[in-house]
Amino acid sequence: MPELPEVETMCRGIAAVAGRRIHALRFPKSPLRSIPISPRPALFRRRVEGRSITAVRRVGKRVVLDLDSSAAIVFEPRMSGRVHLACPPDAEHVRAVLEFADGPGPLIFWSMRGLSTLCLLTARELAQRLGPDRLGPDALRIGADALRARLQASRRAIKVALLDQRAVAGIGNIYASEILHRIGVHPETSCDRLSPRQWKRMQAATVGVLSEAIAAQGSTLRDGRYRTTRGEPGRFQDKHRVYGRAGLKCLQCGRGRIRKIVQAQRSTYYCPICQRGAR
């Protein structure tokens, strides 16, 4: 669901709001429970209306809109959040609307489930909440040595460790399985048993998988929840080699049948032949 490639696609899709002045912020009524929003709507509105957006950027799996007040609007899609320009897929899941005096928009914060969050942070809060203590280097930028240094002493399973945003930011459940399959490492391998060569290959595979997924505008699973800003599905799901393919033949070796296991309450997919396991 929205992991690095999907959030990157969202940011690119709304890049045109950079430089625009916020005319109004609305929180439409909905029969659904509200997503967590802070500060409370009246104060939130007062602090953003009249401000300009100076930049749109992705921080890990979050969308950040920097304002000329040095505060920033931070949207965390988590499982089922999206941003749309102008055309929301339906009204009841619209959680907030940013209107501009001219130019594109409105910018719509949409979330099917109430797990997304929207907050306005001061520069100080931003540095604290999304700083290096809370968030590791971005998965697209971290080098092989840094990746290794951050995880190699851990005794956690590598698949679980890759999801730790403090270690490395941006990798989620889908791409963790895909990365490990590409390098032939069993997902239950303890981090401290991986070789320098394997860390090197892991970093390269991470950049490879994530870049290809961004080029395909992310993965839209069968539940159809993730969509681009324009409401189109991503295309990377067709390129998944293991995720969601339990019981099917491995596309790599043609012999193994993809297995699904559960690690830390999350599904992991792997090929028992390609990813034979040093456990």
Next chain:
DNA sequence: CATATGTCCTGAGAGC
């Protein structure tokens, strides 16, 4: 300290 588990939320799909 490191690691493991529980919680939030809605809708899709399974099973009866």
Next chain:
DNA sequence: TGCTCTCAGGACATAT
């Protein structure tokens, strides 16, 4: 057909 139940997994809080 229509009900109940389970599952999906982001990040963080709490427990071990």
